[in-house]
Amino acid sequence: MRRTKAEAEATRSRILNAAERMFYAKGVSNTTLEEVAKAAGVTRGAIYWHFANKTDLFLALYDAVPLPQEDMIAREIEAEASDTLAIVESATADWLDMLAKDEQRQRILAIMLRCDYDSEMSAVLDRQKEIDERHDAVLERAFARALERGQLQVTWTPASAARTLRWTMMGLCTEWLLFGRRFDLAAEGRDALKHLFASFRPAHPTETAA
Template sequence: MVRKTKAEAEQTRQEIINAARTVFHECGVSRTSLEKVARVAGVTRGAVYWHFANKAELFYAMREESLKVLDQVDVYLLAEDIPNPLDAIERSLLTFFEIIESSPTVQQTFEIMSLRCEYVDEFAPVLLEVNKPCLGFLAKLKDVYTRAAERGYLRAGLDAEALAYDTVSFTAGLFNNWLASAPGEELRTRVPAMVQGHVALRRKD
């Protein structure tokens, strides 16, 4: 058998990830088998197992690939050169929804994680990993709200940590409703205004 080059092996791995995303989305994670993924990818079952030890490992790979795109969201939260930190939060939230809207792959991945995966049995530990970005987002928001308070942009009497939890809850709820709606529906068109309104409630008069 001819040994594959590194580039060919990487291409096969990518094809398997793409196939897994398609099958996870169509069938749900619990009803997906690696054999089914192999058929859709056009490779042997052995090829799938050569790249991924099990379905959970393949799920991780699919998820991590899509989450890289969201690094653009952190650019705003970590930026020290934006005078008003509340502007950074608003821009980061708007960017998140813009990415989801413009990237079918990222949208499909989030739909799988939110709506088509049961985090039980072999996937119970996966839930901890899935929640890590949310916890990281929470920590960054707390830091940005703290900076806003220190710079005098935050409405008096508001607590940075409480605001961070509130924004995480707001974003998660809005995102779940966004996923449940269809392109062009009113909810999706209202997202920018809803984000701006959420941040406006925190701004100093």
């Protein structure tokens, strides 16, 4: 039984690796499951054993690229006397560092950005909406905590700060991945975040009791 499980997992991994290569080279819409099966060295039936359809296969790749460390942010912002904005800035900057070094993560994100989200792929948009809402909720809580502690400039609301940070991250990643990696994502991304977070901070921060 153990061997069967291991073999099934190995087959699933081969299918995912082949899908990643094919989707990256041809795009999701232009790639058939037959082509993925051939590239993986398996039958089409083997694909259907592991994935209901191409959308399910795409979502499995999608899940391989988690967002910045939500659990860590949610946990650490509750620490008394913590610099909430520093925690969020560090987590997002570290994620850019990780992307700059991880070629597989780069390929999967590029596939997502290039994908034509037609009716076949509408489930992916639903998943993206769920993830965005969850991620925004974590960030909004962090910025609300910063506001309570006098660490957030009052001209920002927690919601507007969270959205602006997400848009900044998406803009950086999109331009870097789709337009030839023309800048140093890790270094220039950190610099952009530094300036953005400086705009979040009040000129004269005042700590309030947690």
